[in-house]
Amino acid sequence: MVEDGGKEAAILFVSSKTKMVKNIQQSMRETKQEVKDGSKVNSGLFASCSFSSLGLDPKLSDQLKERMGFEAPTLVQAQSIPVILSGRDVLVNAATGTGKTIAYLAPIIHHLQGYSPKVDRSHGTFALVIVPTRELCLQVYETLEKLLHRFHWIVPGYVMGGEKKPKEKARLRKGISILIATPGRLLDHLKNTASFVHKNLRWVIFDEADCILELGYGKEIEQIIKLLGSGQNEEGETDDIVPKGVQKQNLLLSATLNDKVNDLAKLSLDNPVMIGLDNSKLQQNLSLPSPASVDPDGDDMIIHVNKSANPSSEDYGIPSQLVQKYVRVPCGARLVALLSVLKNLFEREASQKVVVFFSTRDAVDFHYSLLSQFQWPPNSETEGEETKQLFLKCKTFRLHGSMEQEDRRSAFGTFKTEKQALLLSTDVAARGLDFPKVRCIIQYDCPGEATEYVHRVGRTARIGEKGEALLFLQPIEIDYLKELKKHGASLTEYPLLKVLDKFPLVSNMPRIKKVISLESHPWVISLQRALESCTYAEPKMKNLAKNAFVSWVRGYAAHKGELKSIFVVKKLHLGHVAKSFALREQPSLVGKSHHKESMKEEERRTPKRATS
Numbered sequence: 067m068v069e070d071g072g073k074e075a076a077i078l079f080v081s082s083k084t085k086m087v088k089n090i091q092q093s094m095r096e097t098k099q100e101v102k103d104g105s106k107v108n109s110g111l112f113a114s115c116s117f118s119s120l121g122l123d124p125k126l127s128d129q130l131k132e133r134m135g136f137e138a139p140t141l142v143q144a145q146s147i148p149v150i151l152s153g154r155d156v157l158v159n160a161a162t163g164t165g166k167t168i169a170y171l172a173p174i175i176h177h178l179q180g181y182s183p184k185v186d187r188s189h190g191t192f193a194l195v196i197v198p199t200r201e202l203c204l205q206v207y208e209t210l211e212k213l214l215h216r217f218h219w220i221v222p223g224y225v226m227g228g229e230k231k232p233k234e235k236a237r238l239r240k241g242i243s244i245l246i247a248t249p250g251r252l253l254d255h256l257k258n259t260a261s262f263v264h265k266n267l268r269w270v271i272f273d274e275a276d277c278i279l280e281l282g283y284g285k286e287i288e289q290i291i292k293l294l295g296s297g298q299n300e301e302g303e304t305d306d307i308v309p310k311g312v313q314k315q316n317l318l319l320s321a322t323l324n325d326k327v328n329d330l331a332k333l334s335l336d337n338p339v340m341i342g343l344d345n346s347k348l349q350q351n352l353s354l355p356s357p358a359s360v361d362p363d364g365d366d367m368i369i370h371v372n373k374s375a376n377p378s379s380e381d382y383g384i385p386s387q388l389v390q391k392y393v394r395v396p397c398g399a400r401l402v403a404l405l406s407v408l409k410n411l412f413e414r415e416a417s418q419k420v421v422v423f424f425s426t427r428d429a430v431d432f433h434y435s436l437l438s439q440f441q442w443p444p445n446s447e448t449e450g451e452e453t454k455q456l457f458l459k460c461k462t463f464r465l466h467g468s469m470e471q472e473d474r475r476s477a478f479g480t481f482k483t484e485k486q487a488l489l490l491s492t493d494v495a496a497r498g499l500d501f502p503k504v505r506c507i508i509q510y511d512c513p514g515e516a517t518e519y520v521h522r523v524g525r526t527a528r529i530g531e532k533g534e535a536l537l538f539l540q541p542i543e544i545d546y547l548k549e550l551k552k553h554g555a556s557l558t559e560y561p562l563l564k565v566l567d568k569f570p571l572v573s574n575m576p577r578i579k580k581v582i583s584l585e586s587h588p589w590v591i592s593l594q595r596a597l598e599s600c601t602y603a604e605p606k607m608k609n610l611a612k613n614a615f616v617s618w619v620r621g622y623a624a625h626k627g628e629l630k631s632i633f634v635v636k637k638l639h640l641g642h643v644a645k646s647f648a649l650r651e652q653p654s655l656v657g658k659s660h661h662k663e664s665m666k667e668e669e670r671r672t673p674k675r676a677t678s
C-alpha cells in the first residue's frame with residue numbers, strides 16, 4: 067500500500083533519445099499523477115500504459131490481459147520490455163514480486179512468434195533461461211506454458227537436477243524452443259547430449275543471477291558460456307530462420323546484487339542497459355564501466371525503476387507494503403514461541419498461507435514431524451476438557467534439497483494451490499518462488515546475509531499484496547537488526563507476551579500471579595512440557611530432534627564474515643538450544659552416532675546439492 071506519492075521516481079538518467087524512453091517517462095508521470103489523485107493504490111508497481119503500447123504483438127498482449135488477467139504492465143515490465151525488444155543486453159535489479167519473469171519472457175515470445183518461416187522443433191533452442199533451483203525451473207516453465215497458449219508451435223521445456231536424464235535427452239532431441247534449466251544439468255547436456263541443437267540460440271537469461279553464483283555455480287556458468295559461444299550469430303552457422311547479423315542477447319535479473327554478479331556481467335553482457343540501478347550502486351556494487359564512459363554516442367541507458375514508495379526499504383527494494391517485525395525470544399522458549407505465533411496467526415485468520423524458514427534440512431524434518439503429530443490440549447483425558455486435536459489444524463508441508471524429487475514437486479505444487487497451509491522450508495524456497503496468497507513469512511532461523519532476508523520476505527507482499535514478515539532473534543543476536551538497517555530494512559517488535567496472554571489456560575497449567583519472564587509464563591511452561599513429552603514418546607522423534615540439534619549448532623557456527631561477531635556459538639547455552647528442539651537434555655555434539663550424521667550434514671550443506 068502506498069502512503070504518499072512516492073519519492074521522486076522514474077528516469078534519472080536516460081541518454082538515449084528513442085521514442086520508447088519518452089513513452090516510459092510519460093507513463094511514469096501519469097502514474098505519479100494518479101497517485102496524487104488517489105486513483106491508483108499500487109503506485110510504484112504498475113505503469114499506466116498497456117502491454118501492446120510497449121511494442122508487444124497484439125496476440126501476446128491479449129494473452130497477457132485477457133487470459134492471464136494482467137491489466138497493465140508493472141513498472142519493471144514497462145521499462146524492460148522495450149529495451150529487451152530492441153536487442154540490448156540488460157541487467158535488471160528490481161524488488162521481489164514485481165513481475166521480472168514476464169519482463170524477459172514476453173519479448174522473447176514476441177520475436178519468436180514473428181519468425182518466418184515459423185519456428186519448429188528442428189530448429190532446436192532459441193532461448194535459454196538459467197535458474198538456481200528446481201522449483202524455480204518448474205515455475206518459470208509453468209508461466210511460459212501459459213504465455214505460449216496461442217503460439218503452440220513454440221515449444222517450452224525444462225531440464226533440471228533430479229529428473230531422469232534419458233527422458234530429458236529424448237525431449238532435447240525432439241527440440242525445445244525455449245529451455246529453462248538449472249546450471250549443473252544444463253552443462254551435463256551441453257557436454258553429453260549430441261542431439262541438443264543450440265546453434266540458433268539467441269537469448270541467454272540468468273534469473274536470480276546472484277543466487278546462481280552464491281550457490282557455487284560460477285565454474286559451471288563459465289563453462290556454459292564458453293560452450294555456447296558468444297556474440298554475433300555467424301552466417302552459415304544458424305538456420306535461415308534467425309535474422310542475419312542478430313546479436314546474441316544476454317539478460318541478468320535479480321532483486322539483489324553482489325560482487326560476483328559483477329564478474330558474470332563482465333563475462334556475459336555487452337554494453338548493457340541497467341534497469342533499476344543507481345549510479346552509486348553501479349560504482350559500489352558493480353564495477354562495470356560508468357555509463358557516461360561506455361558509449362560516447364549516448365546510446366547507453368540507466369533506467370530507474372521506482373522500486374518502492376517507502377524510502378526506508380529502498381536499498382534492496384523490499385516491497386513497501388510489507389510489515390516487518392522481529393520477535394525477541396530467549397533460546398529455551400523459541401519452540402514454544404514459534405508454535406504460539408503460528409497458532410495465533412491461523413486462529414486470527416484461518417484461510418491463509420504461512421512459510422517458515424529454517425537453517426537446516428534436519429530442522430525442517432524435525433519440526434514437520436512434530437507439527438504433524440503434536441496434539442493439544444495435553445490433558446484432554448480429564449473430564450470436561452475438550453478432546454485432543456492437532457495443535458495446528460492447517461495442512462503442513464515441507465521442502466528441502468534432500469527430499470525425493472517427486473515429494474519436492476508435490477509439496478511445491480500442492481502448497482501453491484492450497485488456501486490454508488503452512489510450509490516449512492530451507493532456503494530452497496527463498497528465491498523466486500511465487501506462492502500465491504502467502505500472508506506471512508517467519509524466519510525462525512536467521513538468514514545470514516541481508517540479501518537472503520530480502521528474498522525470504524519477498525515470498526509475501528508480491529505484486530502489491532499485503533504481507534507480514536517476522537524474524538526470530540535471541541537477545542544475544544539483536545545486533546542483527548543493525549545489519550538489516552544498513553540495507554534499509556527497519557523492523558518493529560512483535561508483542562509476544564500479549565499474544566501468549568491470549569491463550570486460555572488449561573487445568574494443569576501452573577497458576578502464577580506475576581509473569582516476570584517469558585520462561586515463567588504458564589502457557590510457555592505447559593506447552594514446553596507437552597512438546598517434550600511428544601518428542602520422548604517415540605524414539606524416531608527423539609532422533610529427529612537430536613539430529614536437528616546437532617546440525618543447527620553446526621549451522622550456527624558456520625556464519626560468515628561480519629555476522630560471526632553477532633552469531634557467536636560460544637555465547638549459546640546449549641542446554642537451552644536443546645530445549646528449543648524439545649529435548650530435556652543436551653545431546654552430545656561429538657558422540658559416535660552423531661559423527662556419521664554430521665558428516666552427512668556436511669555433505670548435504672554443499673550448496674549445489676541443496677537446491678538443484
Ligand SMILES: Nc1ncnc2c1ncn2[C@@H]1O[C@H](COP(=O)(O)OP(=O)(O)OP(=O)(O)O)[C@@H](O)[C@H]1O
Nearest residue numbers: 136138139140162163164165166167321498500529
Ligand atoms: N503485469 C502484471 N500484473 C499483475 N500480476 C503480474 C503482472 N506481471 C506478473 N504478475 C504476477 O506477479 C507475480 C510475481 O511475478 P514474478 O514471480 O515474475 O516476480 P519476480 O519479480 O520475478 O519476483 P522474485 O524477485 O521474487 O523472483 C506472479 O504471480 C505473476 O504472475
